[in-house]
Amino acid sequence: MSPVPTAPATEDVTRPAEGAWRTVVRGVSLSPELRVGLPGTLVLALFATAGRAIVPVVIQQTLDHGITADGVNLDLVMRIVALAGLAVLLTALASGWMNYRLAAVVETALSNLRVRAFRHIHDLSMLHQAAQQRGSLVSRVTSDVDEISRFMQWGGLHLITATGQLTVATLVMFVYSWQLALVVLLTFVPFVAAARWFQRRLTRAYLTVRENVGRLLGAIAEAVVGAQVVRAYGVEARTQARLDEAIERHRSSAVRAGRLSSVFSGTGELFGALAAAGALGVGVWLGVGGEVTPGTVVAFLFLITLFVDPVLIAAEVINEGQNAVAGWRRVLDVLDIPPDVADPGDDGVDLPDGPIGVRFEHVSFRYPAPDETARNASGPLVLRDVDVTITPQSRVAVVGETGSGKTTFAKLLTRLMDPVEGRVLLAEVPIDRVRFASLRRRVVMVPQDGALFDGSIADNVRMGHPDITPEDLELAFIELGLADWVQELPDHLDTRAGERGSALSAGERQLVALARAYVANPDLLVLDEATSAVDPATEVRLQRALAGLTRGRTTVTIAHRLSTAEAADVVLVFDQGRLVQRGTHEQLVADGGVYGELHASWVRGTASEVARADRPGR
Amino acid sequence: MTVSVRPTPRDPSSRGLLRRGARVIGVALRNAKGPFTLGLSGSVLFAAATVASSLVLGWATDEVLYPLVEAGEIDAALLALALIAIVGVALFKAVGVVGRRLGAYFAQFRLQSLYRRKVTRRYLELPLSWHRRHPTGELLSNANADVESAFFVAAPLPMALGATLLVVITAVLLIVTDAFLAAIGFSVGPLLGFANWFYQRRMRHAATVAQQARADVAEVAHESFDGALVVKTMGRENEETARFRTTTEDLRDKMIVVGRLRAFFDPVIEALPNVGILLVLLVGAYRVRDGVLTPGDLVTFAYLFRLVALPIRVFGWLLGELPRAVVGWDRVQRVLTAEGRMEHGARAPQAEGAAAVTSQQVAFYHPSTAREDLSGPAAADEVLSEQHRRGVASVSFDVDPGRTVALVGATGSGKSTVAALLVRLFDPDTGEIRLDGLDLRELRRDELSRNAAIVFQEAFLFDDTVRGNITLGGEFPDEEVVAAATLARAHDFIMELPDGYDTMVGERGATLSGGQRQRIALARALVRQPRLLVLDDATSAVDPAVESEILRGLAEADLPSTVVLVAYRQSSIALADEVLFLRDGAVAARGTHEELLVDVPAYRDLVTAYEREARSGEGRGMT
Incomplete structure (x- = not known):
């Protein structure tokens, strides 16, 4: 494991590939389930292997001894066939049972790996910052793992039996003639070197393939999620061209890997022949010297096929396995990124009861560039040295132009991200020490894009308060003044929100998100233009209802409505990542500055009906 | 958040799997003739070289090894010839293997990319209502895993084709040698067939449900990652993980069933050829005793039979892949044959300058968004009673060229639906929408997007540069891009980005703020x-x-445009020449902002809420 966290986002194919073996070792150590029942499986593998090695030998013996030019030895043939038949049966049973066990072990281990990677990804802030392509993240818990499963179900098996067969064949070869056995083994030394050469290249080639699968998924997701824009702007051709490019990239990288693997299997055939040639040559030489009989050499030539076949199979499995190893490595790489917004869990503390105050101590933040993690972010600072205290139960309005750092402030306040410098304290507790169970119950943020899940409206709202009764749920909508709106929905609260809430309008999604925050009943409520x-x-109705909700709570509202700032106890003014002004509305208006300008433009905006009258000829 | 309970996907036809499998193979062969020719040639060369190599080894044993050892003297030239012959034949074998495998890879990846193209093309053609029924995750899985x-199945195909040849040739040789013994040997054929039939019957269903489970996993992962912000803000990580675990464990169980079926089938396939050989040996021994066969013939027979043992296994592999192939193929076909696409006419608006827009008694109800599996039969848009669907009942209005009209209504009143209908994201159920007097459905493909543009409230940006997001690949000179961005008040912040207009915005424009995204979408x-x-609350x-x-x-730029804007803020509404007040799925009132303020109390209540709130002095709330 590399000491520096490897950024999975670095879709960099030029970096030296970690050895496949290392990846497998890492992978197995992370999935101890793979070792469940391994002794039993290995015993079965031994039987299966022995059977596989025995049957050809038995057949050979029958042909050599049972059937001679003089006639047949029926007794011997019967006995041998019965024996071989038994071996065939046992082999089948053993390998069947082994497969049966492996299926469960492998799928269980991989299912747990998927879940782990999934959970881990949720603990990375990059997921919602989306510095990295989500399609690529999705591929790590789907197709990358599928690839491991596919490999283990056939490859792992073949590898085990091939190894066994190889051992048996080698032993038998040495029994026949140690000299010739050495010749065969020596011939395969350069093959092993060649195999390593190919394997290194294949590792890289398949890693590229896996990465291109991730890109492909990203491109498809973009075309599907952006379908409306694609239609409205008639850019199907361009979108298809982008998709085609991703598809073609994947194809050509896959073909490249395939080419390598094909050439490699050709090499294997050649080495098989070289071994046979070597055995024949040395056999003749030894035979002339009286060391071996020609019969031994003939038997040996047959044994070589028993040796070469598993070598080729093993090499093939290892090569094809590179695709799976690449997938595995991508999953492990994601697990390697230290979670940056992880739940401190049992080590953490709960927020003390009562209202929550907030303190920012010299907080700075920068976003990571597309191929960085939060830890090594190098983007420009979007929040600089913010130092502010928000007293419990106060109503704070945060204002500033787009891009001034308002939303970043809100995200740090709710620990959607951690600051690059400085620290955030809630009720005097450093926020990264607060257990999520406590944090998410007491602190709720309503983002501007009230993202919903594909479930009913009730399901979505219930997320804020899982134990709420249906009656209370309905009551919440009545209290928020949304009863009429609910009444007009086709299935009322059971109306499906659709994927990402697509069955509702943007405004309606915000209503649901607000209702969700309302039932959550938090002590610190952060609203990021939640009703825009x-x-x-409706907004005014909501405001009234929320005013009831906010009483006795700390609220931080990111707003661009004058009335909000006027009603706030404190207004925080952000400009280019800095907190430039703070105070009450009246104080700030008197001070002028950035707030003065904002205020002036708000006033102009509200007064524009007057302006309209000036527009002639319409 | 609940995992939707769906009926087990019906198995349209558990029969005819071999036939359907054959069809998939036929499609594969047709679409990758070149690669398969290469693969088949390699396969044949390999088979020939295999036979040749056993002949060469036999010759080397009889003519080189024994004579030389008996002579007690090495004939270097003869030995060298033997060694060269062995390696030379192996060279052909190697070339054959490489050809066969290259062919298989080329074919497999060509077919994959071909069908990925086809499937994604359909994604782009199918109506938005179809998209709403199919979650993104499922479509991802379709284009990836299903294809x-x-x-x-293309992978073992060249080998299997080569094997067919080998089996036919050896079968002829065997039948010539001893038809009865050949029949005994090949009796494993029907056995294989029976085992396969049994396997396919079970596997078909198992593979179908596993593939659906795979799509479900992709769907949950995609949805959960896409909604990461909500997951985080609501502290739903544990619940989401539990949800993912449920689907993943479902996939696990189904994959175990699949794996176990193969665990049963594979050893049978492997054992049967051996059983064949043993049968041949046993019966052959009796035939030799009875004098029907010479011992030499039996030995040859046994060797030949061993030669076909491997090809028979290859068939086993091919047959083993078939159920999955057919399931994947069926799911792909369900997308390719899905009903519905926008039909386009052949006309184009002739007028220059701003367009005239008319909506005549337009009714539109959104079709059901109930989920649909790619494993089940395709559902037609469900016909639900209108009160169970959302939309507009009867919208009529007309806008003269160059005018700016505001669509105003309560949240959920259908404004966005009307906006979408104006640019034909949907077709009205009844009534029609006309642009310059032409029904939108009569317009040539691409003609509407050339004449009309909509800006959605949720600005969707592509993973591209700022410039690419504005031009969307269109040929616009830099000045025009800058002018549009300036008008959208985006130019200044764009210039502050690291690479200006060439800055990559990240997936979905993630590196920008909501307001910045909206302004780029507006510039677009x-x-x-x-x-x-059409501006659908595009600057919220x-x-x-x-x-x-x-x-x-926008007002001052004197755009050559008719503008329809969805807005709430009085300052925005006030810029419109006219206001259409939407209520109960119809235009309830129409007039200037001032007129409606006076004449329509509901309108007044809606748009002056802030001012009244401010006046009442109770507005001590939040945004």
Whole structure:
């Protein structure tokens, strides 16, 4: 494991590939389930292998001794056939049973690996910062793992039996003639070197393939999620061209890997022949010298096939396995990134009861560039040295232009990300020490894009308060003044929200997200332009309801509505990542500065009905 | 958040699997003739070289090894010849293997990419209502895993084809030698057939449900990662993990069933050829005793039979892949044959300048968004009673060229639906929408997008540069891009980005703020100088000050456009020449903002809520 966290986002194919063996060792150590029942499986493998090695030998013996030019030895043939038949049966049973066991072990281990990677990805802030392509992350818990499973179900098996067969064949070869056995083994020394050469290249080639699968999924997701824009702008051709490019990239990288692997198997055939030639040559030489009989050499030539076949199979399995190893490595790489917004869990503390105050101590933040993790982010600072205290139960309005750092402030406040420098304290507890169970119950943020899940509206709201009764749920909508809206929905609260809430309008999604925060009943509520798409009358109704909710709570509202700033106890003014002004609305208006300008433009905006009257000729 | 309970996918036809499998193979062969020719040639060369190599070894034993050892003297030239012959034949064998495998890889990946193209093309063609029924994750899985499964069958195909040849040749040789013994030997054929039939019957269903489970896993992963912000803000990591675990364990169980079926089938396939050989030896021994066969013939027979043992196994592999291939193929076909696409006419608007827009008694109800599996039969858009669907009942209005009209209504009143209908994201159920007097359905493909542009509230950006997101590949000179961005008040912040217009914005524009995304999306529409511009609350995330700058800029720019805008803020509405007040799925009132303020109390209540709230002095709340 590399000491520096490897960024999975670095889709860099030029970096030296970690040895496949290392990956497998790492993988197995992370999935101890793979070792479950391994002794039993190995015993079965031994039987299966022995059977596989015995049957050809038995047949050979029958042909050599049972059937001679003089006639047949029926007794011997009967006995041998019965014996071989038994061996065939036992082999089949043993390998069947072994497969049966392996299927369960492998699938269980991989299923747990998937879940682990999934959970881990959720603990990485890059997921919602989306510095990295989500398609690529999805591929790590889907197709990358599929690839491991596919490999283990056939490859692992063949590898085990091939190894066994190889051992048996080698032993028998040495029994026949140690000199010739050495010749065969020596011939395969350069083959092993060649195999390593190919394997290194294949590792890299298949890693590229896996990465291209990730890119492909990203491209498809973009075309599907952005279907509306694609339709509306008639850019199907361009979108298809982008898709085609991703598809073609994947194809050509896969073909490249295939080419390597094909050439390699050709090499294997050649080495098989070289071994036979070597055995014949040395056999003749030894035979002339009286060391071996020609019969031994003939038997040996037959044994060589028993030796070469498993070598080729093993080499093939190892090569094809590179695809799986690449997938495995991508999963492990993601697991290697230290979780940056992880739950401190049992080591953490709960927030003390009562209202929550907030303190930012010299907090700075920068976003990671597309191929960086939060730890090594190098983007420009979007928040610089913010130092502020918010007293419990106060109502704070955060204002500033787009891109001034307001949303970043909100995200740090709710620990969607951790600061690059400085620290954030809630109720005097460093926020990264607070257990998530406590943090997410007491602190709720409503993002501007009230993202929903594909479930009913009730399901979505219930996320804020899992134990809420249906009656209370309905009551919440009534209290928020949304009863009429619910009434007009086709299935009322059971109406499906659709994927990402697509069955609802943007404003309606915000209503649901607000209702969710409302039932959650937090002590610190952070609203990030949470009602920007809602009609004014509804918004005012919501405001009244929320005013009840916010009483006795700390609220931080990112707003661009004048009334919000006016009503706040404190206004924080952000400009280019810095906190430039703070105070009450009246103080700040008197001070002028950035707030003065914002205020002036708000006033202009509200007064524009007047301006309209000036527009002539319409 | 609940895992939707779906009926077990029906198995349209458990029969005819071999026939359907044959069809998949036929499709594969047709679409990758070149690679398969290469693969087959390699296969044949390999088979020939295999036979040749056993002949060469036999010759080397009889003519080189024994004579030389008996002579007690090495004939270097003869020995060298033997060694060269062995290696030479192996060279052909190697070339054969390489050819066969290259052919298989080329074919497999060509087919995959071909069908990925076809499937994604359909994604782009199928109506949005179809998209709503199919979660992104499932479509991802379809284009990836299903296509892959369908053409895994291409891998053993060249080998199997080569094997067929080998089996036919050896079968002829065997029958000539001893027809009765040949019949005994090949009796494993029907046995193999029976085992396969049994296997396929079970496997078909197991593979279908496993493939659906695979799609479900992809779907949950995609949805959960896509909604990561909500997961984090609501502290739902544990619940999400539990949800993912449920689907993953479902896949696990189904894959175990698949694996166990193969665990049963594979050893049978492997054992049967051996059983054949043993039968041949046993019966052959009696035939030799009875004098029907010479011992030499039996030995040859046994060797030949061993030669076909491997090809028979290859068939086993091919047959083993078939169920998965057919399942994958069926799921791919369900997308390729899905009903519905937008039909286009052949006309184009002739007028220049801003467009005239008419909506005549338009009714549109969103079709059901119930989920649909790719494993089950395709569901037609369900016909639900109108009260169970959302949409608009009867919308009529017309907008003269060059006018700016505001669509105003409560949240959920159908404004966005009307906006979407104006650019034909959907077709009305009844009534029609006309652009310059032409029904939108009569317009040539691409003609509407050339004339009209919509800006959605949720700005969707592609993983591309800022410039690429504005032009979307269209040929626009830099000045026009800059002019559009300036008008959208995006130019200044774009210039502050690391690479200006060439800055990559990340997937979905993740590196930008909501307001910045909206302004780029607006520039995207403006650079096209659309004759009809539809703004669906397109500046909701922009600061009010900037928003009013934008809207005033638009008014002053004298665009050659008719503008329909969905808005709430009085300052925005006030910029419109006219207001359409939407209520109960119809246009309830129409007039200037001032007129409606006076005449329509509901309208007044809606748009002046802030001011009244401010006046009442109770508005001590939040945004």
